[in-house]
Amino acid sequence: MNLQLLKAINENRANRQAVILITNLKSGVQRLVRESELGSDDPLHDTLIAALRGGRSQTFLHEGEELFLNVHTPPTRLIMTGAVHISQALYPMAVACGHDTVIVDPRAAFGTPERFPGVELIVGWPGDLFPNLGIDRYAAIVTLTHDPKIDDPALEYALSTDAFYIGALGSRKTHGKRVERLTDKGFDKDRLSRIAAPVGLDIGAKSPAEIAVSILAQLTAALRQGPQESAKR
Amino acid sequence: MEIREDILEIAERWRDDGREVALATVVSTWGSAPRPTGSRLVIDAQGNFEGSVSGGCVEGAVITEAMDVISSGKPELLEFGVADENAWELGLSCGGQIRVYVEKVA
Structure with missing residues (x-):
């Protein structure tokens, strides 16, 4: 060569x-x-x-x-919303797995350099930013804020892309309400089934780092085995 | 050690630094090979390397070959099979077989 x-x-x-x-x-x-x-x-x-x-x-x-x-193929990417405790753990693990990783959060107070040293962090609203990120089939999106104002627009945009993995943090109850809101916006059951929620494999994860492991494991399954296989888990 | 391993980016960086570089790529596997097709090792003329083509079983031999390829400029296709009972025999203890293409980045 x-x-x-x-x-x-x-x-x-x-x-x-x-x-x-x-x-x-x-x-x-x-x-x-x-x-x-x-x-x-x-x-x-x-x-x-x-x-x-x-x-x-x-x-x-x-x-x-x-x-x-x-x-x-292009490097895989992980785009997450929320400069929160879980993303503090998830970010370095995702980088170690080879994903180009970025955190989006409109709340400047959350994404401080002290909490996220050396992290690619964009302060802004997912609804405004996501369309400019060139999200393709080599990208994964995970929402972590718990705040529908931030996470819903991220998921709405994610569902319009070919992203290989879409995950949303929140309990079954939280996700039920989310599904209701998104259904009202015209998303049918089939499209909403692309969202992995509660996000992550069920490994009894408790701490933010353990939750990050479960998310990254599920994302890896979607990448390597395809969405059908990972949906069975 | 780099946390984010991108062998081709490392190869380009090493070349830009003026180092002589070879790439070794797994082109085919049979049985339970430890690393999949397309796995890579980048090697320089001093024997420094990053990446892997097996679980560590044959890297030593690949590195030696790669240093020859760097000096000859001629690509080589290497084949490694199952290790036999002799623990020092070169091969894959997992019982697989792999072929590795070694080429210089000219």
């Missing part, structure tokens, strides 16, 4: 564009294909589409030559 190719892969990922690097394992010849520029005339079109969709790298025999298709 030459340095230009490496830089091109990194640049595309930073711009949230999926790419596939095709390597002929015998000759070492390489070709980079951007998802956005994949033409229907490409001899590997169907195979490349399938690889991109599954996000899975694999070898492939083409005209007697073994090719390695290395799928590079």
Whole structure:
């Protein structure tokens, strides 16, 4: 691989564009294909589409030559509302799992540098900010404020995106009321079922850090096993 | 150790720092391989590395090969199978098999 190719892969990922690097394992010849520029005339079109969709790298025999298709998807992101105790624990864990993580909270008093040193924190309302964040199918959204004024608009916008995971903190009772409010706004049962609530796997988590573990575990299942599998939990 | 591991970003950074760099990538696995296809190791000419291609079973051999690839510039396809009873034999104790493609970032 030459340095230009490496830089091109990194640049595309930073711009949230999926790419596939095709390597002929015998000759070492390489070709980079951007998802956005994949033409229907490409001899590997169907195979490349399938690889991109599954996000899975694999070898492939083409005209007697073994090719390695290395799928590079954009870094996953976690966008959470609430500069709260749970996000203090969740943020560093999410970063350790490789997610580009950001906290959104309109309450400047909550998101102080003392409570969140080195954290990417945006002061503002999710309803205003989320549409500008480029939320795609590599993004997860978790609402943690307990405040419908902040969390509801975040969830409403989340449901309009392809986000791979949407979770909302709050008890069953709280979520019941939330579902009523969102139903009144025209969201049907099917769409609302995308929200994981009460958020996180049921592992009896008590402390903020344990709740963060349960959320991250459920998010990981959605990412790696798909929403159907994670919904069974 | 970096908390957030992004091997390709590390590779680019090392190259920009003027270091000679090779990338090792798991291209296929059989059986219960410890790390999935696409897992990576970045290695420099001094044998410094980040990432993994197995649970630590074959990294040593991959690093040695990578240093050769850095000097020759020629990519190599390595294959590792099941370790036998001899504990010092190189291989994967988990019973899987992996192939690792090692290439220089030229």
